[in-house]
Amino acid sequence: MDKKLALDLLEKMLLARKFEENVQYYFSLGMIHGTTHLGIGEEATAVGTCLALEKDDDMFATHRGHSAAVAKGIDLNGMMAEIFGKVTGVCKGRGGSMHIADKDVGVLGANGIVGPSMALACGAAFAHKRRGDRAIAVSFFGDGATNEGIFHEAMNLASVWRLPVMFVCTNNLYGMSTHISRVMKNTNLADRAIPYGIEAVTVDGNDAEAVYDTVSAAREKILSTGDPMMIVENTYRISGHSKSDGNQYRTKEEIAEWKKRDPILLHKQKLIERGLATAAEIEALEEATTEQLERAVKYAIDSPYPKVEDIYEDVYAE
Numbered sequence: 001m002d003k004k005l006a007l008d009l010l011e012k013m014l015l016a017r018k019f020e021e022n023v024q025y026y027f028s029l030g031m032i033h034g035t036t037h038l039g040i041g042e043e044a045t046a047v048g049t050c051l052a053l054e055k056d057d058d059m060f061a062t063h064r065g066h067s068a069a070v071a072k073g074i075d076l077n078g079m080m081a082e083i084f085g086k087v088t089g090v091c092k093g094r095g096g097s098m099h100i101a102d103k104d105v106g107v108l109g110a111n112g113i114v115g116p117s118m119a120l121a122c123g124a125a126f127a128h129k130r131r132g133d134r135a136i137a138v139s140f141f142g143d144g145a146t147n148e149g150i151f152h153e154a155m156n157l158a159s160v161w162r163l164p165v166m167f168v169c170t171n172n173l174y175g176m177s178t179h180i181s182r183v184m185k186n187t188n189l190a191d192r193a194i195p196y197g198i199e200a201v202t203v204d205g206n207d208a209e210a211v212y213d214t215v216s217a218a219r220e221k222i223l224s225t226g227d228p229m230m231i232v233e234n235t236y237r238i239s240g241h242s243k244s245d246g247n248q249y250r251t252k253e254e255i256a257e258w259k260k261r262d263p264i265l266l267h268k269q270k271l272i273e274r275g276l277a278t279a280a281e282i283e284a285l286e287e288a289t290t291e292q293l294e295r296a297v298k299y300a301i302d303s304p305y306p307k308v309e310d311i312y313e314d315v316y317a318e
């Protein structure tokens with residue numbers, strides 16, 4: 001990892017973290033409606049993965065997709081305005097937190113439904129294969145989603161059709177309040193790729209550099225072999241599942257242990273240890289990212305809501 005990559009990873013993780021902290025705050029004030037799913041603690045998975053992709057690669061996020069969209073390069077102002085439901089949002093304020101999309105930067109959508117991103121990514125990968133444009137499609141999904149039929153259908157299809165798709169499982173150990181060990185005998189998720197003849201690699205999802213290296217190598221391999229791959233990124237969701245979460249299903253000690261492995265903390269320590277950044281450079285990035293988010297929030301708050309008379313615009317069904 002060179003200095004530029006080290007700082008890029010840090011910057012994107014800080015933007016992702018601060019984006020979500022702002023969303024949480026304005027949600028609590030009643031200024032953001034609907035629901036949100038935060039991935040605080042999981043930033044290295046989204047950022048390490050998306051920084052290893054090219055702009056033309058397509059990325060499908062989950063219901064917990066803010067960090068991935070930030071990392072793939074979506075405009076922060078437009079994304080914040082979207083979550084505030086404003087007309088200047090990337091989807092004109094009609095999508096909100098779980099439907100963030102901007103195809104110009106390869107964000108083909110977050111998804112409120114658990115699972116379908118895997119099938120959608122197969123479609124996008126098929127298009128890349130037909131065009132021969134040397135780009136791939138990436139689907140994020142959770143550990144819980146691997147128990148859904150669509151996971152097995154998508155893995156099978158990608159395997160037999162030899163699609164350039166990367167299945168990225170963000171294993172945060174829980175599906176809502178259910179621990180992985182209560183719903184799977186074998187919790188080694190990489191084993192789930194074996195029946196489909198798909199190569200799977202497991203990586204420490206709290207280590208941004210390791211995620212970046214793993215995904216970069218996998219992307220090259222997918223392009224050179226033409227076959228799909230699965231990456232299992234082991235991490236932990238420090239934030240609650242959704243807007244209300246009493247954390248009844250896990251202990252304070254468990255959360256505290258994982259907070260010691262906060263991916264941003266680990267990355268900063270690594271940068272200092274290796275002489276890739278000084279404390280002053282890190283502080284400057286902290287300030288710059290805070291200011292970027294302040295501007296994004298101001299932009300969102302100052303923007304107008306969509307007009308009621310425009311409600312039928314962009315509606316494709318008659």
Ligand SMILES: Cc1ncc(C[n+]2csc(CCOP(=O)(O)OP(=O)(O)O)c2C)c(N)n1
Pocket residue numbers: 062063064112113114115141142143144145146172174175176
């Ligand atoms: C098809 C479907 N079933 C159930 C839900 C309700 N639901 C929302 S998130 C979630 C848990 C998903 O767990 P996982 O795939 O591990 O992702 P995580 O929330 O941990 O990021 C569930 C069951 C849904 N949105 N869609």
Ligand SMILES: [Mg+2]
Pocket residue numbers: 142143144170171172173174175176
């Ligand atoms: Mg999960």
